[in-house]
Amino acid sequence: MNFYTPKEVMYLMDNIKYGWYDDEGVFYSNLSSNNCSKYKLKNPKDIITRRAGICWDQVEVERFYLSNHDLNIKTVFMYYEDGINDESHTFLTYQIGNKFYWFEHAWEEYAGIRQYNEMSSLLQDVKYKFTANLMVDNYRDEKIHCYIYKKPRESLNVAEFYEFCKQGEKVDL
Numbered sequence: 001m002n003f004y005t006p007k008e009v010m011y012l013m014d015n016i017k018y019g020w021y022d023d024e025g026v027f028y029s030n031l032s033s034n035n036c037s038k039y040k041l042k043n044p045k046d047i048i049t050r051r052a053g054i055c056w057d058q059v060e061v062e063r064f065y066l067s068n069h070d071l072n073i074k075t076v077f078m079y080y081e082d083g084i085n086d087e088s089h090t091f092l093t094y095q096i097g098n099k100f101y102w103f104e105h106a107w108e109e110y111a112g113i114r115q116y117n118e119m120s121s122l123l124q125d126v127k128y129k130f131t132a133n134l135m136v137d138n139y140r141d142e143k144i145h146c147y148i149y150k151k152p153r154e155s156l157n158v159a160e161f162y163e164f165c166k167q168g169e170k171v172d173l
Contacts, residue, residue, distance in 0.1 A: 006094070006103060006113055009065040013105040016061065019052045027052065033085060036158045043154040055090045055106035056161060062092045062103055063151060071096060074148045077165035078126065081143045082136050086162070089130055093122060102126060127173050146171040 004012065019029045022038040031039055031054050039054075044064035047053040053061065059075050066073055071094035079088035092103045100122045102114045110129060116122040127144060149168035156164060 003068050004065050006066065006071075006101065009062060010103070010105060010111075010113060012065060013058065013062065015051055016047060016058060016105070017052050018054065018058075018106055018108065020054050020057065021050050021052060030054070031158070039158055041152060041154055041156040041161055053106070058106040059090045059092050060151070062105065066092070066094065066103075069094075075151075076123070076126070076146060076171075077149050077168065078130055078144065078146045079162070080131070080134055080136065081145060087130075087134055087136075088162070089126075090165075091126065093119070095119075123171060123173060141173075144173055146173050 019027055020031065020039060020042070021027050022035075023040070026038075028035050041060070042050075042053065042057050044061040047057045047061050063073060063075060074093045075090060076093060077088065077090050079086050089107065091107070094101050094103065098117070100116045100119045102116070102122050102125070104110050104112060104114070114122070114125070116125070123146060127146070131139065131144065145166075147165050147168040147170055149165040152161060152164050
């Protein structure tokens, strides 16, 4: 396994587009209520080979590439509980010294590596961006949930992935 810097990993991630392939090889540009029953979390090598993954998949590729570094990696699952779609986003963070970094590739509008002085500032920034993009009526702050989660097993479906993440460390925003 090669050792890559975070900037090199961001460059490698540029080969991966947002979307996913089902088990029959059909490509979907997003995860929706119409297709989520066909989704299964893939392993990083499959994502690298197929060059497509949603944020859940891409975070695992990032974890794969960066795991040989002493970066204090944390993966974060944030979702809005509306009882309909429960919009979510996952992303990777890491710490070097007293600085915290949001490593973002899947969310194209915010792709890049951002530096923060505190983990709480990083999470608040992502929360602000995430909630600004929600398409919900009657937004309520108490419906935003955030968890730091460990490496999931591959082949989790949508419901299993949510439940796995919710077993992680709850973060109050």
